[in-house]
Amino acid sequence: xxxxxxxxxxxxxxxxxxxxxxxxxxxxxxxxxxxxxxxxxxxxxxxxxxxxxxxxxxxxxxxxxxxxxxxxxxxxxxxxxxxxxxxxxxxxxxxxxxxxxxxxxxxxxxxxxxxxxxxxxxxxxxxxxxxxxxxxxxxxxxxxxxxxxxxxxxxxxxxxxxxxxxxxxxxxxxxxxxxxxxxxxxxxxxxxxxxxxxxxxxxxxxxxxxxxxxxxxxxxxxxxxxxxxxxxxxxxxxxxxxxxxxxxxxxxxxxxxxx
Ligand SMILES: NC(=O)c1ccc[n+]([C@@H]2O[C@H](COP(=O)([O-])OP(=O)(O)OC[C@H]3O[C@@H](n4cnc5c(N)ncnc54)[C@H](OP(=O)(O)O)[C@@H]3O)[C@@H](O)[C@H]2O)c1
Numbered sequence: 001x002x003x004x005x006x007x008x009x010x011x012x013x014x015x016x017x018x019x020x021x022x023x024x025x026x027x028x029x030x031x032x033x034x035x036x037x038x039x040x041x042x043x044x045x046x047x048x049x050x051x052x053x054x055x056x057x058x059x060x061x062x063x064x065x066x067x068x069x070x071x072x073x074x075x076x077x078x079x080x081x082x083x084x085x086x087x088x089x090x091x092x093x094x095x096x097x098x099x100x101x102x103x104x105x106x107x108x109x110x111x112x113x114x115x116x117x118x119x120x121x122x123x124x125x126x127x128x129x130x131x132x133x134x135x136x137x138x139x140x141x142x143x144x145x146x147x148x149x150x151x152x153x154x155x156x157x158x159x160x161x162x163x164x165x166x167x168x169x170x171x172x173x174x175x176x177x178x179x180x181x182x183x184x185x186x187x188x189x190x191x192x193x194x195x196x197x198x199x200x201x202x203x204x205x206x207x208x209x210x211x212x213x214x215x216x217x218x219x220x221x222x223x224x225x226x227x228x229x230x231x232x233x234x235x236x237x238x239x240x241x242x243x244x245x246x247x248x249x250x251x252x253x254x255x256x257x258x259x
Pocket of ligand 1: 036084086182184
């Protein structure tokens with residue numbers, strides 16, 4: 001897809017990967033509509049031109065406003081990036097139900113809600129791209145992130161299904177699976193903290209700018225799945241071929257043991 005003058009709606013655009021996606025799509029000449037809770041951060045990212053909708057995306061009314069104000073201003077939506085998401089570092093067997101539901105509301109239901117609002121316009125246009133930001137944790141279950149992994153697996157599965165439901169309407173779907181990205185994500189989690197060993201793996205982290213670049217390229221090239229960094233494919237292959245071995249390695253990280 002050629003991005004000049006295309007209308008791109010990005011959720012979770014006030015910081016991190018979403019804010020860098022806004023910069024990257026603007027750099028390609030796209031028109032932006034941005035949403036997240038923090039108004040002043042969105043205004044800083046969006047500048048004078050972007051449509052801004054501030055509010056909690058778990059609220060259906062906020063989602064409705066984000067889509068309607070975009071359509072009012074630009075008359076169409078070419079790309080939806082469902083990027084807003086949050087983590088939860090609490091073992092599944094004792095995770096507070098309220099936190100689990102809150103995470104699923106944002107990571108899964110908000111993405112579904114935004115998609116349901118945008119699809120009628122895209123069907124009319126007979127074109128559109130919907131990008132769902134999943135995670136490496138949506139390809140391989142991470143034991144320090146069991147329920148977050150579940151939310152990202154569900155998002156990926158939903159994306160695969162809707163791709164088949166809507167391909168004949170000209171709507172394309174891309175799943176993005178980033179590995180460790182150096183953003184405020186680790187600090188913004190709902191509860192808990194990552195195992196110490198994981199902190200030490202920060203040296204393998206990519207920047208949010210690199211991640212955003214991968215998202216833009218994925219949209220331009222019509223990719224089904226973007227894994228960034230590409231090393232993530234190796235982890236998936238390893239988990240598919242040697243599930244027991246990879247599980248043991250994950251367990252050792254989780255329990256803080258030497259590899
Ligand atoms: N960072 C990583 O290592 C990593 C790896 C794989 C996948 N991901 C995924 O990538 C996506 C972006 O992550 P990130 O690293 O950029 O995280 P981040 O820096 O914490 O940014 C999260 C964004 O989501 C918004 N947000 C959070 N809760 C919201 C809510 N209830 N309603 C509306 N907006 C909300 C935040 O803005 P406000 O606070 O202003 O609302 C912010 O703009 C997430 O889906 C995450 O799961 C991240």
